[in-house]
Amino acid sequence: MSRKYNFSAGPAALPAEVLEQARDEMLDWHGQGLSIMEMSHRSDAFVSVAEQAEQDLRDLMSIPDNYRVLFLQGGATSQFAMVPLNLLGDKTSADYINTGIWSKKGIAEARRYGYVRIAGSTESEQFTRVPTQDELELDPNAAYVHYTPNETIGGVEYNYIPDTGSVPLVADMSSSILSREIDVSRFGLIYAGAQKNIGPAGLTVVIVREDLLGKAAAATPAMFDYQVHAGADSMNNTPPTFGWYLAGLVFKWLKRQGGVAAIEAVNRRKAAKLYDYIDSSSFYANPIAPDCRSWMNVPFTLANAGLDGMFLEQAEAAGLLNLQGHRSVGGMRASLYNAVPEAAVDALIEFMQTFAQQHA
Amino acid sequence: MSRKYNFSAGPAALPAEVLEQARDEMLDWHGQGLSIMEMSHRSDAFVSVAEQAEQDLRDLMSIPDNYRVLFLQGGATSQFAMVPLNLLGDKTSADYINTGIWSKKGIAEARRYGYVRIAGSTESEQFTRVPTQDELELDPNAAYVHYTPNETIGGVEYNYIPDTGSVPLVADMSSSILSREIDVSRFGLIYAGAQKNIGPAGLTVVIVREDLLGKAAAATPAMFDYQVHAGADSMNNTPPTFGWYLAGLVFKWLKRQGGVAAIEAVNRRKAAKLYDYIDSSSFYANPIAPDCRSWMNVPFTLANAGLDGMFLEQAEAAGLLNLQGHRSVGGMRASLYNAVPEAAVDALIEFMQTFAQQHA
Numbered sequence: 108m109s110r111k112y113n114f115s116a117g118p119a120a121l122p123a124e125v126l127e128q129a130r131d132e133m134l135d136w137h138g139q140g141l142s143i144m145e146m147s148h149r150s151d152a153f154v155s156v157a158e159q160a161e162q163d164l165r166d167l168m169s170i171p172d173n174y175r176v177l178f179l180q181g182g183a184t185s186q187f188a189m190v191p192l193n194l195l196g197d198k199t200s201a202d203y204i205n206t207g208i209w210s211k212k213g214i215a216e217a218r219r220y221g222y223v224r225i226a227g228s229t230e231s232e233q234f235t236r237v238p239t240q241d242e243l244e245l246d247p248n249a250a251y252v253h254y255t256p257n258e259t260i261g262g263v264e265y266n267y268i269p270d271t272g273s274v275p276l277v278a279d280m281s282s283s284i285l286s287r288e289i290d291v292s293r294f295g296l297i298y299a300g301a302q303k304n305i306g307p308a309g310l311t312v313v314i315v316r317e318d319l320l321g322k323a324a325a326a327t328p329a330m331f332d333y334q335v336h337a338g339a340d341s342m343n344n345t346p347p348t349f350g351w352y353l354a355g356l357v358f359k360w361l362k363r364q365g366g367v368a369a370i371e372a373v374n375r376r377k378a379a380k381l382y383d384y385i386d387s388s389s390f391y392a393n394p395i396a397p398d399c400r401s402w403m404n405v406p407f408t409l410a411n412a413g414l415d416g417m418f419l420e421q422a423e424a425a426g427l428l429n430l431q432g433h434r435s436v437g438g439m440r441a442s443l444y445n446a447v448p449e450a451a452v453d454a455l456i457e458f459m460q461t462f463a464q465q466h467a
Numbered sequence: 468m469s470r471k472y473n474f475s476a477g478p479a480a481l482p483a484e485v486l487e488q489a490r491d492e493m494l495d496w497h498g499q500g501l502s503i504m505e506m507s508h509r510s511d512a513f514v515s516v517a518e519q520a521e522q523d524l525r526d527l528m529s530i531p532d533n534y535r536v537l538f539l540q541g542g543a544t545s546q547f548a549m550v551p552l553n554l555l556g557d558k559t560s561a562d563y564i565n566t567g568i569w570s571k572k573g574i575a576e577a578r579r580y581g582y583v584r585i586a587g588s589t590e591s592e593q594f595t596r597v598p599t600q601d602e603l604e605l606d607p608n609a610a611y612v613h614y615t616p617n618e619t620i621g622g623v624e625y626n627y628i629p630d631t632g633s634v635p636l637v638a639d640m641s642s643s644i645l646s647r648e649i650d651v652s653r654f655g656l657i658y659a660g661a662q663k664n665i666g667p668a669g670l671t672v673v674i675v676r677e678d679l680l681g682k683a684a685a686a687t688p689a690m691f692d693y694q695v696h697a698g699a700d701s702m703n704n705t706p707p708t709f710g711w712y713l714a715g716l717v718f719k720w721l722k723r724q725g726g727v728a729a730i731e732a733v734n735r736r737k738a739a740k741l742y743d744y745i746d747s748s749s750f751y752a753n754p755i756a757p758d759c760r761s762w763m764n765v766p767f768t769l770a771n772a773g774l775d776g777m778f779l780e781q782a783e784a785a786g787l788l789n790l791q792g793h794r795s796v797g798g799m800r801a802s803l804y805n806a807v808p809e810a811a812v813d814a815l816i817e818f819m820q821t822f823a824q825q826h827a
Contacts, residue, residue: 111500115507118708123494126502130493134486140471141788142486144667147475150789180540180669181690184704188688216689302705307504309540309669309707326686328548329576330541344544345662347669347707348478428501429510 112451115429116259116404117282118302120446125356144349148342153352157341160355167358167367170291170314177313177333178341178351183209183281186298186311187216189331190253190277194296195221196322198250202226204243204269207234207258208435213279217253220324226252234261236396243269251275251295257283257401259303260433262393262440264401268293275319282403284312285361286445287371295319301350303403304445306357310350361445370445377443377452378402384456390463408438414466415439425458427451472811475789476619476764477642478662480806485716504709508702513712517701520715527718527727530651530674537673537693538701538711543569543641546658546671547576549691550613550637554656555581556682558610562586564603564629567594567618568795573639577613580684586612594621596756600630611635611655617643617761619663620793622753622800624761628653635679642763644672645721646805647731655679661710663763664805666717670710721805730805737803737812738762744816750823768798774826775799785818787811 113120136143205228227238252271257264259282275295284299301310323332385391432438473480496503565588587598612631617624619642635655644659661670683692745751792798
């Protein structure tokens, strides 16, 4: 067996230690004679795993007591509908900030449930940066403000949390949760598909301020009502137990790394190294404004796009996997989530240097 | 490591061979240097796994070409809303048959979207049997007829498929799919949470006749629209990739057992043995009419309920796990899904005999 460096945008790399533990206890969890996957979600054993995972996430993110943590299904795409269905309440309008493909998906789905006001957009600049606080035109009567702290495809990321006054701030944190410290109390609701920094696909984490619960529109399916899930400790029906368990292992691993502050320092270094090299090279380019560059997803292009196929082929041969850019934008993309070690970035840069020398 | 016999109602036992394969390739799938969990759902490798799983399920169930197979999230509880949201169309009423707790849950959610007509119920007989075909009062103008072929909690199962004429028949097959041969062409739509006979929790399989697609109500969330999923080959967003992969391993395992006809013979034998013993004993009892007894979930009571705790404790010590009845009904329940070997039933009966002799 030989593990390679995996730059996939998601489902993405998981810590080898986590996979090793899951492997070792796959057939017999803690001597109980069965897999964690084969247990009732209401068994004492699974409930303890589930509660520990929540506590570890609370510790890692310093989640205040007046926030509920939900372990759901359906990915961010379900949240695109759940957010307006649950948070519009008696208001008719919500503010959305448009910074790329994922923002647009959220906007399109929200438009089916209410009036979406665009409070900021950098579309005219091809999403090469995010709006500054001063550029936001916020409606104080909006039900909430929705934004995408990190655009996984565009590779553009906020380096600040928008100030929305008393209007609840909602964030699609799928590709940036746990990558750096944030003040959860600044948010009304945070959601994240697990398959980047948390665990396997099929699990979605929602962190929601309690006062925002219980206002779902009348026709909201029970499974799309945050209050239903909060009232049942995320066990209104059978949750994705294996994903929840694996998320718990990732949280423990992250604690062993020193927590979010420690991984933030590593992430900052990983991203800086790669962007510094790209900027120093005339062979590679990244179009994003330096202060808006994503730490998690680094898109880059080659001076000669005709070499893209060869680059990917040789990278794979060198043990550097999944560097192809999203089908909608082309080029390359290196995703540097928490589980991608610094050595992977070093290896990537070394490969890029060699390739550039050969083809410049 | 010592695997025990697991009678959990769900999440439930999985074949040891399947868990062993998942364990062995957990860190390095087929020499590719990463876990199947760490791959993009759009990678060639994962798409081949996904397509093979679908083909194997089609083979196992002889699914006709005019049916789509969807691999979704959210469990049967999401289907309780998705069915009326997608199938009511321009009709206002659907027929539901009420045979227990799971039927009732489906009915309660459907009532939020249209008029639910009860076409049959055995509630006055405490759900100790299902209605006969002659007892069904079907509305030829109903949008569809919904029923629950097997009630996981009550342990009551249909030994026939209701004839609903030209009205589409919809079945919550969560706890009976793949347990016996069925004629899929008799159904408009079949759905099943995976966590009994298919794989881990967090995956839901839907088999739907193509002409029923594309009629979702206007406010249906995209993720609750079958047409959206069918149009994207279940990859409208990131699917639960690991669950899908594991389901594929279970389908391969089932083929190695000889397919559904072969496992049906084993299931028939397993259930017959246990019911025969219960009926022959004055210490144990099962309340369900013999021709409506579930092959998958066998609830039973002890003559003296005061011994329940001791029974469970000694059973667990004997390596027979998760025999406690559902919290809503008490007593015992042995779930005998496909992955529960015949030897487990033999061991259970032997234990029950010894316990009865000691306490009669």
